[in-house]
Amino acid sequence: MSNANFTRRGLLKSSAVAGAGLAMPTIFTGAAWSFTNEPTAGTVTLGFNVPQTGPYADEGMDELRAYQLAVEHLNGEGDGGMLSTFSSKALDGAGILGNKVAFVTGDTQTKSDAARASAKSMIEKDGAIMISGGSSSGVAVAVQGLCQEAGIIFMAGLTHSNDTTGKDKKANGFRHFFNAYMSGAALAPVLEKAYGKDRKAYHLTADYTWGWTQQESIQKATEAIGWQTVNNVMTPLASTDFSSYITPVLQSGADVLILNHYGGNMVNSLTQAVQFGLRDKMVNGKQFEIVVPLYSELMAKGAGKNIEGVFGSTNWSWKLQDEGTKAFVKSFGTKYGFPPSNAAQTCYAQTLLYADAVSRAKSFNPCAVVEALQGDSSSLPGIDSAANKGFLFDGLGNGQTLYRAADHQCFKDVLVMKGKENPENEYDALEIVEVTPVKQVWYEPDNPMFAGGNLGECNPGA
Secondary structure, three states: OOHHHOOOOOOOOOHHHHOOOOOOOOEOOOHHHOOEOOOEOOEEEEEEEEOOOOOOHHHHHHHHHHHHHHHHHHOOOOOOHHHHOOOOOOOOOOOEOOEEEEEEEEEOOOOHHHHHHHHHHHHHOOOOOEEEEOOOHHHHHHHHHHHHHHOOEEEEOOOOOHHHHOOOOOOOEEEOOOOHHHHHHHHHHHHHHHHOOOOEEEEEEEOOHHHHHHHHHHHHHHHOOOOEEEEEEEEOOOOOOOHHHHHHHHHOOOOEEEEEOOHHHHHHHHHHHHHOOHHHOEEOOEEOEEEEEEOOHHHHHHHHHHHEOOEEEEOOOOOOOOHHHHHHHHHHHHHHOOOOOHHHHHHHHHHHHHHHHHHHHOOOOHHHHHHHHHOOOEOOOOOOOOOOOEEEEOOOOOOOEEEEOOOOEEEOOEEEEEEOOOOOOOOOOEEEEEEEOHHHHOOOOOOHHHOOOOOOOOOOOO
16 A cells, blocks of 8 residues: 555653553543544544455455545545445545544454454554454454454454354444354255255365354254255365365265355365366265355356356345445446455445444544444334344445344345356356345344353443
């Protein structure tokens, strides 16, 4: 990024640490409203922490494009994108509360320790008042915990593990992206219709928090329709060669391979499974099938023809026809020359949602922002639940969306997709099979898959 995108500000230091040359966060101590990194000199700095290297780098770079576009729109540059379609009208294109928006970036490397170090630097050295980003749920959980400790709002980017708003939820953290439970709930009925109830599934699973909860969710959902689970084999996140994992699949009696992989891992494992001829086999009198519970346009592009006919779920698609989606796709496409991924959309939306909450609260204080994002107890129509309370909004894609106050998880429609057989171009690799209504993917906060943890209280940091 150019130096113009990095805004450094003076940092308060105690005499003890000044001599050691260690920068501390800017902390203002004005009675009850004191909080960390209050904007000064008419500028507010946001920290965007994404994988610029590692297996999820493609997603990270598209997230970064979306963040940059969101900052431009908040500052009144470009065509404004979703600011004009967002149901809340608190944003006016004049920054945030009159402060020009600047940003700093970090590389998570798809590693939790690197991501925490990067976020810590942006908070302590760059004065970032909000951190967003991710692509690995392990990273998101780690950085969310750091932000809770530091008194900074964390607007999660791409994170799909149930744990992010389950056992590892935090009051200072919010997630717009959907989760593994929702993928299972949306996919299972489509899989039953396409492949029947009598199936035997073999799972390959990324060995970290997302893979664990994704596998648990899709296994429970498919077993509920009658499928049997033959085996579940864990694979390291750093894996690039999956041949040794794929070889045993055809000897297992399974007739479906479920790849609980994401990003470059999924591109590699799917490609190698097709090269091994799995999709050409007949097993148990049935055509062998492959399912990818979570995928994106970027993964489909990387997999090429191998994605054809493969079912999966996504958080959003640039092919949706609501006004918010059309506005965002137009802005993104004009700037970058190709359509945005679902990771890009959620990061763009999170940036606007944070700015909007600050504007509605008329304060950057994290506790005021938390209160604004938890909403006024509005509810989604058609869902009879005491937990159906929070901040209800529209105009950012996927129709009406609720930030649930109980756990800071967004609830909205979920898309079931399928690899397109005759794509018009490399960005046309997926087609929408079904828009699953939010009611079908709803769950109560005490659902066993989300058990444990405590949202706790907001932390303003000072």
